[in-house]
Every structure is written in C-alpha cells, then in structure tokens.
Amino acid sequence: MRKRIYVAYTGGTIGMRPSSQGYVPAPGFLSDTLKKMPEFHRPEMPEFTLHEYDNLIDSSDMDPTDWQRIADDIAGNYNDYDGFIILHGTDTMSYTASALSFMLEDLGKPVIVTGSQIPLAELRSDGQVNLLNALYIAANFPIAEVSLFFNNRLLRGNRSRKVDADGFNAFESPNFAPLLEAGINIRLKAGELATDTDTPLTVSPVTAQPIGMVSLYPGISAEVIKNTLQQPVNALILLSYGVGNAPQNPALIAQLNYARDREIPVVNCTQCLRGRVNMGGYATGHGLREAGVISGSDMTPEAALAKLHYLLSKSMPYDALQTQLAANIRGELTQD
Numbered sequence: 001m002r003k004r005i006y007v008a009y010t011g012g013t014i015g016m017r018p019s020s021q022g023y024v025p026a027p028g029f030l031s032d033t034l035k036k037m038p039e040f041h042r043p044e045m046p047e048f049t050l051h052e053y054d055n056l057i058d059s060s061d062m063d064p065t066d067w068q069r070i071a072d073d074i075a076g077n078y079n080d081y082d083g084f085i086i087l088h089g090t091d092t093m094s095y096t097a098s099a100l101s102f103m104l105e106d107l108g109k110p111v112i113v114t115g116s117q118i119p120l121a122e123l124r125s126d127g128q129v130n131l132l133n134a135l136y137i138a139a140n141f142p143i144a145e146v147s148l149f150f151n152n153r154l155l156r157g158n159r160s161r162k163v164d165a166d167g168f169n170a171f172e173s174p175n176f177a178p179l180l181e182a183g184i185n186i187r188l189k190a191g192e193l194a195t196d197t198d199t200p201l202t203v204s205p206v207t208a209q210p211i212g213m214v215s216l217y218p219g220i221s222a223e224v225i226k227n228t229l230q231q232p233v234n235a236l237i238l239l240s241y242g243v244g245n246a247p248q249n250p251a252l253i254a255q256l257n258y259a260r261d262r263e264i265p266v267v268n269c270t271q272c273l274r275g276r277v278n279m280g281g282y283a284t285g286h287g288l289r290e291a292g293v294i295s296g297s298d299m300t301p302e303a304a305l306a307k308l309h310y311l312l313s314k315s316m317p318y319d320a321l322q323t324q325l326a327a328n329i330r331g332e333l334t335q336d
C-alpha cells in the first residue's frame with residue numbers, strides 16, 4: 001500500500017514567483033507547478049495531499065500564532081496520514097522546527113520541515129530535490145520527530161540553524177549528528193525509525209512571549225541589560241562568549257541578580273556555533289552561575305527561544321521552569 005503524506009504549504013521561496021518588489025508567495029502557484037512535474041507522481045512515490053494555507057507568507061513574517069496553526073493542522077490530520085511535510089521559508093525555518101518539536105507531544109510519525117533557496121518553478125531550483133526527498137523519506141524512513149530536510153541531509157529540527165544566506169547547504173546541526181543522509185543510498189545516522197504510531201498526539205499550545213535576547217559584546221553597558229529586562233519581558237536569552245563567559249562588571253551582574261529576584265529566567269547560550277556552555281570553566285562564567293543564570297548547554301538560540309515559548313505558555317512555577325530549561329526535553333541539548 002502506498003503511504004499517504006500530508007503536505008502543508010505555509011509560504012516561503014519554494015512556491016514564490018517574482019514581483020516588482022522581489023519574490024512573493026502566490027496562491028495556487030505551487031500546486032500548479034507540482035502538477036507539471038511527473039517525478040512527484042511516479043509509483044515509487046507516496047501519495048500526497050497538498051494543503052495550501054489561505055495566507056501564504058514569507059517566513060520572516062512568522063510568529064507563534066503561525067506555529068500554533070501548523071501544529072493544529074498536523075493534529076487535525078494526524079490519524080489520516082503516515083507523515084507530514086511542512087513547506088516553509090528558510091529564514092525562520094529553524095525557529096518553527098524547534099517550536100513544533102516542543103509543541104507536538106507524543107509524536108509518533110515523521111514531521112519534516114523543508115523549503116528551498118530558489119523557487120520550485122525556476123531553473124536550478126533546490127526545491128525539487130528537497131521536496132522529493134522529504135516525501136520519499138517520510139514514507140520510507142519514518143523518524144518520529146520534527147526534522148528539517150535540506151541539501152540531502154535530515155537534521156533534528158531543534159538542533160538546526162540557518163548558516164548560509166544564499167548557498168544551497170543553508171542549514172547546519174552544529175552540535176548533533178544528522179538524523180539521515182541521502183546520497184546514492186539513504187543512510188540512517190543519528191535517527192531511529194518509528195515503531196509505535198498508535199499513541200495519540202496532543203498539542204501544547206503556545207502564545208507569544210516577550211522574551212529578550214542580548215548578544216554580549218566588548219564594552220556592553222549594564223544599561224543594555226537593564227533596559228532589556230524592563231516589563232513586560234519575562235525571560236532573557238544571554239548570548240555569551242565561548243563556554244559561557246561574560247564581563248565581570250558588577251553593574252552587569254547586579255542586573256542578572258535583579259532578574260533572578262523578579263523570577264525572570266536568564267538562559268546562557270554561547271555565541272559560538274559549536275560547543276557548549278560550561279559556567280564552571282572560567283571565573284567570568286562562574287559569576288553568571290552565581291547570579292542564577294541557567295546553562296543552555298549546546299542549545300541553539302532558536303531552540304532556546306522556542307523552548308521558552310513552550311514552557312512560559314504552561315505558566316509553571318519559577319523553580320520548575322528553571323529545571324525544565326536546563327533539562328533535555330526533546331533532544332535539544334546535551335545534558336552533563
């Protein structure tokens with residue numbers, strides 16, 4: 001029996017066409033293009049249903065209400081399909097993949113987020129390879145997690161980052177091996193094939209959260225942190241140096257103490273692409289730990305932001321929030 005895959009088109013370059021203001025998503029354009037591409041309809045391919053969203057957007061316009069819409073769409077069609085593909089713009093693809101990984105509880109089927117750098121309808125598009133492989137992999141190599149397929153690699157969604165603005169190899173998973181690689185042969189790497197697809201899926205709702213994100217730089221004043229921590233900000237992601245270090249400026253540390261007193265969680269993620277936070281490594285990191293800053297380990301800033309949305313939307317006590325932030329919930333971080 002041919003597998004059935006549900007494809008949701010949210011917008012993004014893959015279904016865009018040129019306009020006087022640059023590329024824009026165009027209703028009906030992606031499905032018309034796909035109809036004219038026989039490779040998508042070969043018998044070796046799964047059957048698929050394409051659902052184009054009413055309001056197609058460039059992914060720079062995505063917000064948590066869009067994450068919610070995608071999660072609800074998957075849940076609404078969960079029992080009728082073997083797998084799900086989310087066609088999405090590349091700009092915020094890692095944020096959405098991270099958010100979905102937290103929101104979809106007890107996921108037992110593959111959810112693959114993909115898109116392209118050049119529209120599917122254009123010459124030299126990477127959209128054909130990305131979508132064709134994503135469909136094939138969802139049907140034949142089902143890995144029950146939210147993943148991101150790009151340039152012949154399937155990455156764990158909440159480990160992915162967009163690293164190239166105009167190359168085809170636009171995504172990296174700097175701290176976790178790819179789930180699968182598609183060469184001449186398709187090879188499983190860190191991914192595990194799904195076994196149980198009967199557990200019911202539930203969706204944890206998220207609402208937009210006022211989260212601050214500050215990247216440290218030499219000479220940063222405590223005022224920058226102070227202003228970022230103003231109401232209604234309810235969490236701060238601190239992008240620190242190296243293994244999680246920050247200047248030892250007492251005024252800056254005082255702001256972090258102030259955040260802790262007001263029960264505003266501060267998560268420490270490194271500015272480095274690879275490696276993880278260890279606040280015990282240097283005195284400059286130790287000061288942060290003393291101020292109650294939570295280690296983000298090797299979590300990407302995108303995953304940290306999505307995880308904060310997920311946890312803050314649950315309105316849990318501060319202690320539980322701190323514990324959950326440091327814990328590995330969906331494979332998003334390496335725990336000590």
Ligand SMILES: NC(=O)C[C@H](N)C(=O)O
Nearest residue numbers: 012013058059089090091
């Ligand atoms: N390649 C792309 O999809 C970029 C586009 N601006 C988007 O994120 O929607």
